[in-house]
Amino acid sequence: MKYILVTGGVISGIGKGIIASSIGTILKSCGLRVTAIKIDPYINIDAGTFSPYEHGEVFVLNDGGEVDLDLGNYERFLDISLYKDNNITTGKIYQHVINKERHGDYLGKTVQVVPHITDAVQEWVMNQAKVPVDDDRKEPQICVIELGGTIGDIEGMPFVEAFRQFQFKAKRENFCNIHVSLVPQPNATGEQKTKPTQNSVRALRGLGLSPDLVIFIHDVSSTYRVPILLEEQGIIKYFKQRLNLPIDDQPSDLLMKWKKMADRYERLLKVCSIALVGKYTKLSDCYASVFKALEHSALAINHKLDLMYIDSTELERSMEAENSVKYHQAWHKLCKADGILVPGGFGIRGTEGKLQAISWARTKKKPFLGVCLGMQLAVVEFARNCLNWKDANSTEFDPDTKNPVVIDMPEHNPGDMGGTMRLGKRRTVFKTQNSVLRKLYGDEMFVEERHRHRYEVNPELTHCFEEKGLKFVGHDTEGKRMEIIELENHPYFVGVQFHPEFSSRPMKPSPPYLGLLLAATGTLSAYLQRGCKLSPSDSYSDLSDDSSPEKEFPNSETS
Known part of the structure; x- marks a missing residue:
């Protein structure tokens, strides 16, 4: 066994992780x-x-x-x-x-x-x-x-x-x-x-290394x-x-x-803008894997990613009175985005702003992806505005709500903060063949993705949503946990309870994120019609033939 120790000096955050990863990549090559x-x-x-x-x-x-x-x-x-x-x-x-x-x-x-x-x-x-x-x-x-x-x-x-x-x-x-x-x-x-x-x-030498x-x-x-x-x-x-x-x-x-x-990354000309609506937008590392998953997908279709971070609290109506400039700037970003992403998170702060963004994506038919909490809030928004359950909520935010469309898991232990969530790789089984995400995953019967959550959609109420067009197309192996939602008659309105960004790779983009980028660039339908193959026309003429996306990204079957 050979060992390579990477240390850092002068300041933290110098890039040891990237250097260590790059060295590993070179040696693996x-x-x-x-x-x-x-x-x-x-x-x-x-x-x-x-x-x-x-x-x-x-x-x-x-x-x-x-x-x-x-x-x-x-x-x-x-x-x-x-x-x-x-x-x-x-x-x-x-x-x-x-x-x-x-x-x-x-x-x-x-x-x-x-x-x-x-x-x-x-x-x-x-x-x-x-x-x-x-x-x-x-x-x-x-x-x-x-x-x-x-x-x-x-x-x-x-x-x-x-x-x-x-x-x-x-x-x-x-x-x-x-x-x-x-x-x-x-x-x-x-x-x-x-x-x-x-x-x-x-x-370092004084310490013996x-x-x-x-x-x-x-x-x-x-x-x-x-x-x-x-x-x-x-x-x-x-x-x-x-x-x-x-x-x-x-x-x-x-x-x-x-x-x-x-x-190819340095020669990209076409741009796709995605609005990331979250509560930790002041530090990009808070959404590092989300950014990378979006970047992998944008690169796969030869687009430069323009990721616009939007603090969800600035979309809330209360902000209009407190700081109208930030309120209007946030909504301007949201309105001009090609696609909208609401990632995971915890706590009630900023949830109303996320609900506003989800409502905008649903009604204006903007491509939308909700991850973990983003999926849960998509269910809450649909319940309030399409089922007319005005007090619908998650028990995380309102334990006494009359319409608990999102509830805490039976095994959730609130007495301990560490390692008490549903964590790690779990299997999600597709309920139907008529699913956009199933096609993006290569028409697999199931997928295995990583989870990190304490709350989930209330399975007793799902029939009410499906009657109105919000389909729960993916379940856990027992059919009790709702894992994937898709909205009918929408270019791309998808929510996943798992975190697909954790399994995205530079040369194997995550299917849910790839779907968002394809829908945001207006190419999702053509991609699905080709059997989930990227078009050779996406490659640049000044690159060699073997560097075309179709050859480096033969399909999007990942995870």
Whole structure:
């Protein structure tokens, strides 16, 4: 097993996740089996209880793990499925060690950071690095480990010490440390300043780790360009020599596909605008996977994505009196958008604004996709305005509503916040063949997507909706949980209880998101008539024939 540790200096959020993902992509393109581990030094057990503004979105894995959003980068770049134990936190490590102490595993010894915490970190990494992530179920050959935070942070010290020891245990030919740093360029001089990086490397060496490689990547038009830049700088040859890897110096067809995809991304001319109506719009990382899923779909049909973030509270009628400028600006964005997306979320704030956006999409026949809470609110909006149940609501927002069209799950345990939701990959069975989403999924009988929710549509009331044209076309395997809604006589009005954005990949766009982009560009009907094949005319004449979307995206059967 070969280990590549990625550390960061000067500032947090420098892009270690993208660098780690890109390195993994390059090595996978060389024919190696690659896995990834993210270490977060915070004391939380996992990311499940974070506010999105605190740490960005919570990424959900197949096994139900609520993890750091960087694992989403790993999965998208490497096209693999990771596990909750691929995300290590201080809380997990200390909980593991304390449980062993309570069981008497340390035989009465004093439990300390060194050696017990540091040993636990090394043991966890070695065990998890061996877990297969590909369909062939073979053990990975390379493990890329990202150490979150910044070198010098006090909470990261036990992990740095663990890897100081681990480099000798693994031996030099099996362990490599890459340091990612910021090189500022003041406008006054226009000169790049390396002193912060020098200080960061000195701090890292003082802690016992000497970086083999210091990475600097200039700002790029898209993250798809990063693996290409690293490859052009000779990183394949470097890893081949440094880690004695059985690979060729030249990249495979996979990396060439990445290059063609990056080239096409930079040459896009046509634009598709999508209004994302949410409550965490001040930080784009709050909807990182949603943005990527939209971008993957836009790229598949050769359109540049214009994603307009709209704070749902600014669409509410009360805002008109408080701040008419923001109110009218928000509605102007919504009205000019080609499609509307209402993503997941929690809490009552901003829900009335989301309902207004959904009503606009339904009545004006604007392409619409509702995800998780977005689907639930679409049901609430339909109940109020089409069934005339004026007090219809979710019990999350009004526990005493007379028309609880959305209710909490029977197994929901409100006494504990962590890991109590319906989480991870679950099967959704299509109820009918006459479903737009079923066709987008390649006419499959069922799909498996990831969930993260505590509330769901009340199954006892669904017949009332279906009589008026809102169809529940997808259920769980027992037929009791409503998973997919579609509205009749509408260009594209779809809601899903699951989160399809988590399984979207750059070369395999998520079908619900692809459907939204196709409908927003007026090409959905033609796409369905072609049997869910992208038209060759979508490709640009200045690109080679083998880079056309139809060849790189032969269909949209994903997940």
